[in-house]
Amino acid sequence: MARNRTSLKDAHASVKELIAEKVQYLVPMTIIFIVCYIGLTVFAGFAKDLMGMRIVGSVNLGFALIALNYLLSWVLAIVYGRIAAGKFDPLAARAAMEISGRGILR
């Protein structure tokens, strides 16, 4: 029983570490997509002339920013997948083992 309690303590520590990792990556990533997307809608609402500035041919800044937002979402999705698999999953797996009380090989 004592061992179980220790490993649960370890699990809490691991999850704390995991949360810190997640905060470190997810907070900036969330800020990036919210600022880019809500910023776009603010521009669309209040800066119509700026959005009409020509970029390539008849394509204006607004459409260019929309295209960039598509790209950004896809890039963020891939980056998140990579970070989660590389950094979050091992920590989560360790914590899961500690919770089930099997401990980890030291």
Next chain:
Amino acid sequence: MNLTLGIFVIILLITLGITYWAARRTRTTSDFYAADSQLTAAQNGFALAGDWCSAAAFLGFTGLTALYGMDGALYALGPLVAFCTVLFMIAEPMRNTGKYTLGDVIRGRMQTRTSLLAAIVGTVVVNFAYLMPQMAGAGVLVRLLTGISYDWAVILVGVSMIVYVAFGGMLATTWVQIVKAALMLTAGAIILMMILSLVHFNPLTLFADAEQKYTAKYLLPGNYLKNPFDQISLGLGYTLGLAGLPHVMTRFYTVPDAKTARRSVVWVMFLAGAFFAGTTAFGLAAANYVGQDVIRAADQGGNLTLPLLAQYLGGGKDSLGGNLMLGFVAAVAVATILAVVSALTLSTSGAIAHDFYVNWVKRGHVDGKHEVWIARIAAVVIGVLAIALGILAQGVNVAVLVILAICIAASANFPVLILSLFWRRFNTGGVVGGMTVGLISSVVLAMIGPAMRGADALWPLVNPTVVSLPLGFLGAVLGTLISRRDADNEKRFDEFLLQVHTGVAPG
């Protein structure tokens, strides 16, 4: 138009075949609500794409872009960005903490009956607000496309959805969504290739032609959403509302673990995102080649833009190719509605049978076999109710309900869900406060706005999310602070966190 009916009947037969196959594999509660959590990431990704692209997305975005230019493209981008929120904050915790419903997550965190009841209300209200316009839309669309009457169209769609859900549960619903997503993406790819060959693979031509035909104003924002705050409301509603839509979120229970849930979101972001981006090209092409006058003549709201464009690309009005393309796109549009209403019915039956009857009324004391039957009966009752509401809604302005559904999801369900997952102090008072304030402010503001009252609107925004979402959060925070601190709940939060991040509950 009979060609459409023919293609639609073929799709219907395929989906009924799937349902027969799925019904034989649906025995336990876990089968019924979550397809036994055995789907792969790709399967769930396709199903999510089928689930999330309603007729409003399939037909509406193209129409909006064709008639109003950039606002349509902004509309189409939102639902992709929305998945960033879901990917970063919601998908994995949902998979890790819940079993079949949104109510499971809230109940798991709070362990109180009141909070479960609040979650049930949030689910049922959002689902019905979403379901009713879908049924009404189905009626209009099927009538326009096949020529059968509105009432019979609603009944046909409603009965099909009841059959899928009541017999085949999540497995049938999932495969209906996968088939629909595959058809939708195929149609999109064919149309895109045809457009590209028409402009000699130079997409810039689409913009140049549109500018020449409709002046540069057409390519500016604000042609559809006149009030700047409506643009922002739209953005907020999408980014945070998706994460509060129970029928989409329950899809994460169909995969075995958080990793698969995550990968399925990446799948849907590429599948649905590519389609959304495509609608902008479709809309511009339709404005250029079909023409806004023809589009408006067919349907004021532009909902027939995509079928008309397909007909044009296939060879025009009286050609076999044109009618085949029209029939195909129209049939996919109906399949789209079927996939979405099935998911809504299934998710509502989860809230009624699993959350309300089993966990609230019976306090969990119901055996699995019994629960499956309750869920099936609930699905039939909800389906019949949806048919009745759909028929009653004929001629009523249901557009406000679509906005309302997403707005409530963002303003009531989202704050409660996100605070449940991440705020230690958050308690039952907060759940009730957030749900009540989010719900009431959304409904009241939508009702006194221009969507409902037209020129007599008491307040200017069609979509109130920009105000109701902060109010929902405020309600949740105030509710938490006003009610007494719940020491047990706060202590339990550490263990809940273990489950949120690992999927294993400390036993």
